[in-house]
Amino acid sequence: MTWDYPQPYTLKLTPASSDIDGLQHTNNAVYVQWCEVIGWAHSEQLGLSLNNYQELNRAMAIRHAEYDYLLPSVLGDKLILGTWIVASDGKLNMERRFQLIREADQAIIMRGKWDLVCIEISTGKPKRMPPEFCDIYLPAIVK
Template identity: 45%
Template sequence: MSAADLSTLSTLSNLPWDRPNPHTLVVTVAPEHIDLMRHTNNVVYLQWLEDIAWAHSTALGLGPAEYEALGHGMVVRQHELNYIQATRLGERIALGTWLTGADKLTLQRHYQFIRIDDGQTAFRGRSEFVCVDIAQGKVRRMPSAFVQAYTNAVVPAQAG
């Protein structure tokens, strides 16, 4: 690991996360993310939700290939998106996510996006997912591999 990588990891761990040990990605706001209001367009945040959710799921051993092999997947039932502060061109944003609940059918995921330079939370969100049979598109119980990986990764809210 390079010195820059270690510095980034240290910086990320010192950010004011809502819960301990988020799964993180760092993005930089690019010109294509900017809208007429000269800040990151709302739809970009939705893409970032998908990016960080897939990165976390894949890190837990359940990426697209595993979904396909198991014939099941998690699909969004509901998103809650809270835009708190603008992000602007060139800013580095730490995307963080946690699984906050899981049972045999559903999964809850929380998100927090923090501007790295000033440590300010720019966005919070929540998604609820439901398990479906990929071939039939019908709600089904999660395969045991899903239950094990996802329930073991649930992070409770911090006390206080």
């Protein structure tokens, strides 16, 4: 696989009939949902779950998202979605990247980017990352 960054956290996916739109390819909104699924799975694998977020009253919220839809995928395609944390200031901001590859021909289907900001869940306002976030997320940053 030709990944944009080394050692992605990956998830294997196959579009189901409910993912296919009127143009007979995977609807773009499905890719966005998959990015959310893998983002949470990666965070949990690193050691931070939704329960941890709630206990700490902090969350990494999407401030800005970009998706580049490069090629279509269709019903039954075997896909691999990868994600990485690529940057953080260790205070408020973090950047997560995504890449979706079709297994059969190694074609890149989609690339995505999230700019995240740490918020206090109870107020929704930006708030400095707690030490637990820094201890887990910062060592996971890839270059």
